[in-house]
Amino acid sequence: MNERYLCIHGHFYQPPRENPWLETIETEESAAPYHNWNERITDECYAANLNARILDNQGRIIRIVNNYTDLSFNFGPTLLSWMQTNHPRLYSGLTKPSLSNNHPGNPIAQPYNHQIMPLADHRDKRTQVIWGIADFRHRFGHHPEGMWLPETAVDLKTLEIMASQGIKYTILASHQAGRFKPPGGEWQELPDGINTSRLYRCALPSGGHINIAFFHPQLSRDVAFGNLLRNGDNFTNRILESFQSTTDTPELITIATDGETFGHHHRFGEMALAYAVDKLKQTGIRVTSIAEYLALNPPDHEVEILENTSWSCDHGIERWRSGCCCSTGKHPLWNQRWRAPLRQAMELLRDRLNPLFESEAVKLLSDPWAARDDYCRVIVNRSSENIVNFFNQWAIRPLSAVETSQALKLLELQRTLMACFTSCGWFFDDIGGLESILVLRQAGRALELSKNLFGTSPETSFLTILETAVSNRPEWGTGRDIYLRNVPPLFVGLEKIAAHFALTSIFENPGPTTNIFNFRVDNTGIRFYGAGSGRGSVGDVVITSLTTGERQRFVFTAFLTGNLLQAGIKTFTTENDYDALAQYAADLVKNNFGINQIQNFLTTEFPGNTYRPADLSPDMQRQIIGKLLADALTDAEESYLQIFNRTRSVMKSGTDLGLKAPALFTAAAERALNSRLVAELKGHNINIPALESVLNEISSWKLNLDLVPLTESLTRYLERLLVATPDEPTLDNFVALLDMFENQGVLPDVQQLQNSLHQLRLETYPRLKDDPASASWVAAFHRLAARLNYFVH
Numbered sequence: 001m002n003e004r005y006l007c008i009h010g011h012f013y014q015p016p017r018e019n020p021w022l023e024t025i026e027t028e029e030s031a032a033p034y035h036n037w038n039e040r041i042t043d044e045c046y047a048a049n050l051n052a053r054i055l056d057n058q059g060r061i062i063r064i065v066n067n068y069t070d071l072s073f074n075f076g077p078t079l080l081s082w083m084q085t086n087h088p089r090l091y092s093g094l095t096k097p098s099l100s101n102n103h104p105g106n107p108i109a110q111p112y113n114h115q116i117m118p119l120a121d122h123r124d125k126r127t128q129v130i131w132g133i134a135d136f137r138h139r140f141g142h143h144p145e146g147m148w149l150p151e152t153a154v155d156l157k158t159l160e161i162m163a164s165q166g167i168k169y170t171i172l173a174s175h176q177a178g179r180f181k182p183p184g185g186e187w188q189e190l191p192d193g194i195n196t197s198r199l200y201r202c203a204l205p206s207g208g209h210i211n212i213a214f215f216h217p218q219l220s221r222d223v224a225f226g227n228l229l230r231n232g233d234n235f236t237n238r239i240l241e242s243f244q245s246t247t248d249t250p251e252l253i254t255i256a257t258d259g260e261t262f263g264h265h266h267r268f269g270e271m272a273l274a275y276a277v278d279k280l281k282q283t284g285i286r287v288t289s290i291a292e293y294l295a296l297n298p299p300d301h302e303v304e305i306l307e308n309t310s311w312s313c314d315h316g317i318e319r320w321r322s323g324c325c326c327s328t329g330k331h332p333l334w335n336q337r338w339r340a341p342l343r344q345a346m347e348l349l350r351d352r353l354n355p356l357f358e359s360e361a362v363k364l365l366s367d368p369w370a371a372r373d374d375y376c377r378v379i380v381n382r383s384s385e386n387i388v389n390f391f392n393q394w395a396i397r398p399l400s401a402v403e404t405s406q407a408l409k410l411l412e413l414q415r416t417l418m419a420c421f422t423s424c425g426w427f428f429d430d431i432g433g434l435e436s437i438l439v440l441r442q443a444g445r446a447l448e449l450s451k452n453l454f455g456t457s458p459e460t461s462f463l464t465i466l467e468t469a470v471s472n473r474p475e476w477g478t479g480r481d482i483y484l485r486n487v488p489p490l491f492v493g494l495e496k497i498a499a500h501f502a503l504t505s506i507f508e509n510p511g512p513t514t515n516i517f518n519f520r521v522d523n524t525g526i527r528f529y530g531a532g533s534g535r536g537s538v539g540d541v542v543i544t545s546l547t548t549g550e551r552q553r554f555v556f557t558a559f560l561t562g563n564l565l566q567a568g569i570k571t572f573t574t575e576n577d578y579d580a581l582a583q584y585a586a587d588l589v590k591n592n593f594g595i596n597q598i599q600n601f602l603t604t605e606f607p608g609n610t611y612r613p614a615d616l617s618p619d620m621q622r623q624i625i626g627k628l629l630a631d632a633l634t635d636a637e638e639s640y641l642q643i644f645n646r647t648r649s650v651m652k653s654g655t656d657l658g659l660k661a662p663a664l665f666t667a668a669a670e671r672a673l674n675s676r677l678v679a680e681l682k683g684h685n686i687n688i689p690a691l692e693s694v695l696n697e698i699s700s701w702k703l704n705l706d707l708v709p710l711t712e713s714l715t716r717y718l719e720r721l722l723v724a725t726p727d728e729p730t731l732d733n734f735v736a737l738l739d740m741f742e743n744q745g746v747l748p749d750v751q752q753l754q755n756s757l758h759q760l761r762l763e764t765y766p767r768l769k770d771d772p773a774s775a776s777w778v779a780a781f782h783r784l785a786a787r788l789n790y791f792v793h
Contacts, residue, residue, distance in 0.1 A: 010259030013076040015424040020445035021492040023518035026619040045263035052274035060791040077135035108146035109136040118155040134376040153310040169211035178304040200303035215256035232275030338431040338469035345465040405549040432476040444487035499611035502556035502567035529589040568606030643668040681713035722756040731780035
C-alpha cells in the first residue's frame with residue numbers, strides 16, 4: 001500500500017477590531033453576550049481547539065487534546081497580538097514551538113494585514129510579506145517555511161516576493177491551477193482540474209520557484225459548508241474514502257478551510273476534528289504539515305497558476321474592487337456597487353499621503369521605505385530600548401524626543417494606511433456593516449495623522465468619493481454618512497485621556513503611574529475635597545502616547561455634584577496657577593456651591609475644554625458610568641445590609657407564622673445574602689457549613705440568586721483548588737461545593753474545570769496512581785473526575 005498523508009489546514013483570522021486611537025476593542029453589540037467578536041470566537045473556537053474533547057460511546061471525556069499540534073495553521077498577526085494581551089494562556093498554548101522530524105512545526109505565516117495581495121501596490125506587497133514573516137518569527141521563534149495568502153488571492157509578483165524572503169510554499173484552491181507538466185513531459189491543460197494528491201513547483205519570472213499545495217476541493221467544501229463536522233465517524237470515513245490507493249507513490253490529501261469552521265461556524269467542530277484525527281492515525285494515516293511532506297517528498301511536477309484568482313470569488317478578485325455578485329447570500333436582493341468607490345477612496349488616501357510621508361520621513365530616516373519594512377519589530381515590542389535600537393539603525397542622526405515622536409507618527413501613518421485595505425472591509429454585503437466600518441476607522445486615523453503631520457489631509461476628496469458608495473439600507477445613507485456617524489466620535493487625543501483620568505479620579509487615587517488604554521499617565525498627586533455626592537479633585541498629570549511617544553502636561557479639576565460628573569482640562573502653565581486652581585476648587589466644595597456655580601467656574605477656567613462622560617468614546621463612557629453605578633451600589637448595599645441585619649430576626653419570626661415578608665425586606669435580604677456568598681467564594685478557606693446555611697436561608701425565604709457573579713466566583717474558586725496539587729479533603733470539598741450550588745441552580749463553567757482537571761490528570765495523577773500511600777487521594781480524584789464526566793482509565 002502507498003504511503004498516505006493528510007494535512008488539514010486552518011486559516012484563523014479576524015480583522016483588527018481595535019479602536020485605532022485606543023488600540024483596544026470597544027464593545028461590539030452584535031457579539032452579545034460577549035464584549036466583542038474576538039472574545040466570542042475565542043470561546044467557541046480558538047480556546048476550544050486548544051482543549052478539544054474526545055468522548056467515549058457513553059459521552060464521557062476520555063481525552064482532551066490540543067488540535068493545534070496536528071493542524072497546519074496560520075493565525076492573523078493582529079489577532080495573535082490581541083490574544084497575547086487578552087488570553088495569554090491560550091496564546092502560549094498555540095505558539096509553543098513544535099518540531100516534527102527536525103522540521104518546523106505546523107504554523108505558517110500570512111501577509112500582515114490580510115490585504116488582497118494582487119490588488120496591493122508593489123511597496124505594500126513587499127512590506128506585508130516582510131511584516132508577516134517578522135511577526136511570525138517573533139511569536140514562533142523560527143522562520144516560516146510557508147505563507148498563507150489572504151483569500152488565497154494570488155499573482156506572480158507576490159509569489160516572487162515571498163520566495164525572495166525565504167518562503168518555500170503556499171496553499172491554493174485547485175481551480176487556481178492553469179497548466180501542469182509531469183517530469184520530462186509537456187505542458188498539459190486541466191479540463192478536469194488538477195490532481196491535488198501531490199505538491200507542485202511553480203517557476204517564477206526571476207528564475208526561482210515556489211512550491212504549491214492544492215487543497216482537495218470537495219472535502220474542503222464539505223467541511224466548511226456541509227455536514228461533515230456533525231459526526232466524527234462520518235468525517236473519518238469520508239477522508240478514508242477519498243484516498244485513491246491505486247499507485248505505490250505517496251498520496252497527500254490537503255483540506256483547507258477557515259479555522260473558525262472548527263467550533264464557531266460549526267458548533268463542536270473541534271471535537272469532530274480531534275476524534276477524526278485520532279481515528280485516522282490508528283489506521284496508519286500520517287497526519288502531517290506541508291513543510292514535513294515537502295521535505296519527505298519534493299515535487300517533480302510543475303504548475304502554472306491562474307493569476308488574480310482567489311478561493312472565495314468566482315470572478316477572480318472582483319469581490320474586493322467591483323460590484324460583482326459574490327456575497328454572503330444573506331441578502332440576495334442587495335447590490336455590491338459600493339465596493340468600487342470604497343476601494344477608490346482608500347487608494348486615494350494611499351496615493352496622496354505616501355509622497356507626503358516620503359518627503360517628511362527623509363528628513364529623519366536614512367531610507368524611509370526600508371525603515372517601514374523593519375517597523376514591525378517596533379509594533380511587536382514597543383519598549384523604550386527597542387525603539388532606541390530601531391532609530392539607532394534608521395535615523396539620519398540622533399533624534400530629539402519631539403523628532404522621535406514625529407518619526408513614529410509617520411511610520412504609524414503607514415501602518416494605518418495598510419490596515420485600510422484589510423480584505424474584510426469588502427467581503428460582506430454592505431458598506432454599513434461592521435467590517436466595512438472597521439476599515440473606515442483606519443482611514444479616519446490616517447486622516448487625523450495626516451492633519452497632525454502635514455497640516456492638511458485629503459479628507460474632502462475622500463468623503464466625496466464615499467458619497468457615491470450607497471448603502472443598501474436607505475436609513476444608513478452613503479459611505480460619507482456612515483463614516484461621519486461612526487468614525488469622528490472615536491477620535492481620542494492626549495486631552496481626552498486626561499479628561500478620562502480626571503473624571504475617574506473622583507472615585508479612586510490611581511497612584512503615580514497608570515496606563516489608560518495605550519497611554520501612560522504620570523500623576524504628581526491628586527488633591528481631594530469633600531465626600532459622597534458632593535466632592536471634587538484637582539490634579540497635575542503628564543499624558544504620553546505609548547504608540548507615538550507624543551506627550552503633554554495638563555492640570556484638571558473634576559466635580560461630582562449629585563449625579564452630575566464633569567471636569568475641566570488645560571495645559572499646565574505654572575505651579576502658582578495650579579495652586580490657585582486647587583484653592584478655588586477646594587472653596588467650591590467646602591462652601592457647597594451648587595451645579596451652576598461649578599459650571600460657571602469650569603467654563604471660565606477651562607473655556608472649550610470641559611468634559612462630561614458623554615464627551616468621551618463609548619467604552620470610556622461605559623467605564624465611567626460603571627464607576628458611578630458601583631459608587632451608588634456600594635451605598636445601596638450598605639443600606640440594604642443595615643435593613644437586613646436590623647429586621648432579620650423579626651422577619652424570621654413573621655415568616656415562621658406564615659406572614660409574607662415585605663418587598664423591601666426581600667430586596668434587602670436578597671442583596672445581603674448574595675453579597676455574602678460572593679465574598680465567601682473570593683476567600684481562600686471556604687466554610688462549607690456557613691455557605692450551606694446562607695443557601696438554605698435564601699431558599700427558605702424564596703429569594704433569587706444573583707447567578708452571574710455567583711457563577712463566575714464559584715468557577716474561579718474551584719479552578720484555584722485545582723491549580724496546585726490538592727489534598728484529598730480538598731478534592732472531596734470540590735465535589736461537595738459542586739453538589740451544593742448545582743442543587744440551587746448555580747452551574748459553574750464545567751469546561752474550564754475539566755481543563756484544569758485534565759492538567760492535574762497529566763501532571764500529578766501519573767506520579768500518584770500506583771503509590772500505595774496516595775491511594776485515598778487517587779480514589780478522591782476518581783470521584784471528582786466522575787463528577788465532571790471525565791473518565792480516567
